[in-house]
Amino acid sequence: MPFDLNLNLILGQMVLGLVNGVFYAILSLGLAIIFGLLGVINFAHGVFFMLGAFLAYMLGATLGIGYWGSLLIAPVLVGLIGIVVEVLLIRRLYKIDHLYGLLLTLGLALAIEGLIRIVFGQQGVPYPIPPSLRGAVDIGFMLLPLYRVWVVVAGIVLCLATWFVIERTPLGAKLRAATDNPAMVQAFGINVPVMLTLTYAAGVALAGVGGVMAAPVMTIDPAMGTNIVIVVFAVVVIGGMGSIFGSIVTGLGLGLLEGLAKATFPSASSTVIFVAMVIILVLRPRGLFGKMA
Amino acid sequence: MKTNWLKAAVSAIALGAMSLPAYADVTIGYLAQLTGGSADLSGESALHAVRMAIDEFGGKVNGEPINVLSADHMGKADVGMSIAREWIDQKGVNLLLNVDNSAVALAVSDLIRDKNVSMMMAAASTKLINEKCGPHQVMTVLDTASVARAVVLPQLKAGGKKWFFITVDYALGHELQARATEAITAAGGEVVGGVAHTPTTTDFSAYLLQAQALGATNIALATFGSWQNTIAKQAQEFGVKATLAPFYLSDTDFKAVGLDVFQGVSGTILFYWDQNDATRAFAKRYRESYGRPPTWAAAGMYEYTRHYLRAIDAVDGTDADKIHAWMREHPMELINGSTATIRKDGVTVRDVFSYRTKTPAESKGDWDYLVITGTVPGDEVKPDLAQSTCPYAKG
Incomplete structure (x- = not known):
């Protein structure tokens, strides 16, 4: 059924694409922050997404904390893990080639994923949709589950808020300055190493938020992060490495593109993002929103 | 559990130490997907069932120890092939067990067809019971x-x-x-x-x-x-x-x-642990050492391992032709109390x-x-x- 052009179906697929796009945007945003400000290609990003989902499950299973509580607590815990990782490992790599950061975080990702697999098994754990977000809304051409509406709204608000903090507040300005010229910023009395640690923590905490938001709709299993992070890296490359705004727009846009592909030619849907990546890299090697050197 | 590992370790060392055993040892090579999609269903949990079958058989057949090797084929034909080849050439494996991936099983099938080695495979491709069948090959699951x-x-x-x-x-x-x-x-x-x-x-x-x-x-x-x-x-x-x-x-x-x-x-x-008293009794034994009831995949591995060991005992040796003839001639006893039969094309009718x-x-x-x-x-x-x-x- 490759070319079944049914308008309702196309619109429906694009809405679902937008939902996926929100997850891409949240994840690529964190990656862009970490790369843009720390120069680390964080291959462990998907693992922090997965940890967010597993922590939500554990908080529920052991302490009876529901979705809303987990949405606050799990990202904080993910951020704390991020701090430990940054202080013990990542910090040592800022001055050397980006490639070492990539290798370290890739190894870390494999190790953490393996650990979760040993503890929870391959098939993962269940997580229900919170009672307050069950049901669906009729948006004319499809019944959209309420939870997905929430994901879109909350996800976009979260992305814009993060962008605002980094690009439009004094804190963001200090951060950007600290990565540009750490010695100078340090001279102004700002503790640069702490700032970088917190940036890494915030970046991975964003992935943690994404993980909690994904928990009710995706299967929580050890490979969930690895599966999505490959697409997310493509998003970051297309958006332009390190571009905050670019990663948000590209994440949403590629979600839509993927949805469109699913409606018109499903077999191409898994590769359309990578085809887009190749084309963009050839035409604009620094990505759609990347700064020209 | 501990003692089993110890036994396995001891017998593995014994295998290395003895160059010419009087009776050949029996070595089962458990080649399965230990990580990835089907690992919880089968994987380690079905290996546990294999060890249970061996323990309940007494750990020995014809007076010689039964060894178990295990490895992860990762769902890749080339990985599975190189492990199988090493096991056959260097470890004297008699039976390749589980092989729960059609691509791996198809590759291994060609490797063992003319050798004195058996394969009991939880792979479902219909090719494995048609053009890629073998004289020492049994399918342990339903074909596709x-x-x-x-x-x-x-x-x-x-x-x-x-x-x-x-x-x-x-x-x-x-x-x-x-x-x-x-x-x-x-x-x-x-x-x-x-x-x-x-x-x-x-x-x-x-x-x-x-x-x-x-x-x-x-x-x-x-x-x-x-x-x-x-x-x-x-x-x-x-x-x-x-x-x-x-x-x-x-x-x-x-x-x-x-x-x-x-x-x-x-x-x-094929099997559900709470089907009748016999399955419940098995599930209880399994659960005592593994912490959860057996899946149908684990139950299958138990049944086939037991049938295979009985065949070796009955034919008094490790000649694959004789073993498979015996396994076909005698109904395979199932955990739930009924029986199954193995056909010449490797199909199990159950x-x-x-x-x-x-x-x-x-x-x-x-x-x-x-x-x-x-x-x-x-x-x-x-x-x-x-x-x-x-x-x-x-x-």
């Missing part, structure tokens, strides 16, 4: 055509006429889809569409929406593990009305996503059981998931021997 018939026919009888496929983009998925499509069209049903998903797919809602748009009454899940579970979860989220038809649902899947996600699902299964999922109210908790509703006789499910292209099946 039988699975397809067993799952699809009851739903067709219940009125499901318009089918949509969500298929894992593996050889297994495509073969399942092809066989199920044959069964559906032969019974007057219609296939309205289908999609192949990649192993990294995490969102299936788009496919479910497509199935709905095409008016599907039944959605065949020619996939397994977390993919199948995500599909069920998202079908529930989107209020999909079509009946789901999972091909490989197991206890571990209910545990992973919760019983409520699989409400109103029916299908067929009853399968139809089930429906319990409602969350009916379920007494973890692992209490299914109601067995009936028996489909093995003769109805088995592939037709007259149509087999297996050269060893003739005469």
Whole structure:
């Protein structure tokens, strides 16, 4: 059924694409922050997404904390893990080639994923949709589950808020300055190493938020992060490495593109993002929103 | 558990120390997917069942120790082949067990065809019982055509006429889809569409929406593990009305996503731990050392290991021709008290059981998931021997 052009179906697929796009945007945003400000290609990003989902499950299973509580607590815990990782490992790599950061975080990702697999098994754990977000809304051409509406709204608000903090507040300005010229910023009395640690923590905490938001709709299993992070890296490359705004727009846009592909030619849907990546890299090697050197 | 490991270690050392044992040791090479999609269903848990069968047999056969080696083929034919080759050439493996991947089993099949080595494989490709059958080769699961018939026919009888496929983009998925499509069209049903998903797919809602748009009454899940579970979860989220038809649902899947996600699902299964007193007694023994009841895959590994050891004991040696002749001539005793027979093409003719999922109210908790509703006789499910292209099946 490759070319079944049914308008309702196309619109429906694009809405679902937008939902996926929100997850891409949240994840690529964190990656862009970490790369843009720390120069680390964080291959462990998907693992922090997965940890967010597993922590939500554990908080529920052991302490009876529901979705809303987990949405606050799990990202904080993910951020704390991020701090430990940054202080013990990542910090040592800022001055050397980006490639070492990539290798370290890739190894870390494999190790953490393996650990979760040993503890929870391959098939993962269940997580229900919170009672307050069950049901669906009729948006004319499809019944959209309420939870997905929430994901879109909350996800976009979260992305814009993060962008605002980094690009439009004094804190963001200090951060950007600290990565540009750490010695100078340090001279102004700002503790640069702490700032970088917190940036890494915030970046991975964003992935943690994404993980909690994904928990009710995706299967929580050890490979969930690895599966999505490959697409997310493509998003970051297309958006332009390190571009905050670019990663948000590209994440949403590629979600839509993927949805469109699913409606018109499903077999191409898994590769359309990578085809887009190749084309963009050839035409604009620094990505759609990347700064020209 | 500890003592088993110790025994295995001791016997492994003994194997290395003795250059010429009087009777040949028996070495079972457990080659399985220990990580990845099917690892919870089978993997380590089925290896545990193999060790149980050996322990209950006394740990020795013909006075010689039974050794177990295990390795992960990772679902890759080349990895599986190099392990199998090393085991056969250097470790004197007599039996390759599990081999739960068709690509791996097909590769290993060529390797062992003319050797004094057996393979009991939980791989379902119909090729393995036709042109790629072997004299020392037994299929421990239903082949894809039988699975397809067993799952699809009851739903067709219940009125499901318009089918949509969500298929894992593996050889297994495509073969399942092809066989199920044959069964559906032969019974007057219609296939309205289908999609192949990649192993990294995490969102299936788009496919479910497509199935709905095409008016599907039944959605065949020619996939397994977390993919199948995500599909069920998202079908529930989107209020999909079509009946789901999972091909490989197991206890571990209910545990992973919760019983409520699989409400109103029916299908067929080879073994369920709570079927009768005999299965419950086995499940109790298994659970004491493994912490959860056995899946159908683990139960199968137990049954085949036991049958194989009995054959070695009976023929007084490790001649694969004699072992397989004995295994075919003698009915295989099953955990549930019934028996199965092994044919010359490697097919096991055995009853399968139809089930429906319990409602969350009916379920007494973890692992209490299914109601067995009936028996489909093995003769109805088995592939037709007259149509087999297996050269060893003739005469």
